[in-house]
Amino acid sequence: MKQLLIAFLGSCIAMPVLYAQEMVTVTGKITVEDTGKPPVGIITLNEKGVADYLVFGDNIGTNRHTFMEKDGTFKFAVQKGGTVVIKVSGGRYLNPKPVANISEDTRLELQLKRNPKSSKSDEADKFEIDFNPYKRVKVTGRVLDNNNKPIGSATVYQRSINENGANAHTVTDKNGEFSYVVPQGSHISFGSMGFEYKHIKVVKDTALTVILESKI
CATH class of the missing domain: 2.60.40.10 (Immunoglobulins)
Structure with missing residues (x-):
């Protein structure tokens, strides 16, 4: 001891x-x-x-x-x-x-340093329409279950189709509310234990109500 x-x-x-x-x-x-x-x-x-x-x-x-x-x-x-x-x-x-x-x-x-396993050049990828990694948009809202009850501590991830980024995140408070700033055109993933993920694309300042379906 x-x-x-x-x-x-x-x-x-x-x-x-x-x-x-x-x-x-x-x-x-x-x-x-x-x-x-x-x-x-x-x-x-x-x-x-x-x-x-x-x-x-x-x-x-x-x-x-x-x-x-x-x-x-x-x-x-x-x-x-x-x-x-x-x-x-x-x-x-x-x-x-x-x-x-x-x-x-x-x-x-x-x-x-360059990744020796990557063949990508320094030319920007042909990002999907509306995606801009250097312009920011604000996303706010609530995450609810299919009974309209708030889901606290749900995770909100920033992603993009081309860059596959998921390095910044937020979580909802006890009322299911969140506020988040991400690159324009990002795909936002919402998830919580026991619920199916939902993915939404945002191209401008947006207020959302996100309903997550139970896996059960």
Whole structure:
């Protein structure tokens, strides 16, 4: 028992320090290593806390995240002491290493390495009509079951047909409500344990009532 306690305390000491409610600003630019130019496609930057759990923000459970702009720049606020994880969609590039223990306002210059298993060039994919990875739309609404009762903690994922991105998400509150900002033309997937998934495409600011059918 004593050895287990010592091991547990040792693991706690190794954890990064998070400062409750203290926020810092992370800005920067992402380029491709061999060209110096911004990458194409959806690049998502997520905040991650201790023990690999995403730190949820104030907006009804949305994980703190931002999308890279067309010129490669980004800016968002994270909890002091947290970690920024960069997720790349489309398979052209490899995900860079997370940037850990950000304790002050920080500017990051990130370079992406090409994925040797991908044959995609830096030319943008021929995205489906209405899809724009650099323009944002806001989606709000409620998720209900087929008895019109709210489904709390339902997951809402951002996806796209071409890039297959699913790196940013939110969850509904106890009233089944959510609020979410995604690239224009994204396909949003709604799901919860025991229910069938539903997929909806959004091309403009939209208010939705989503009914999930029970699997039973």
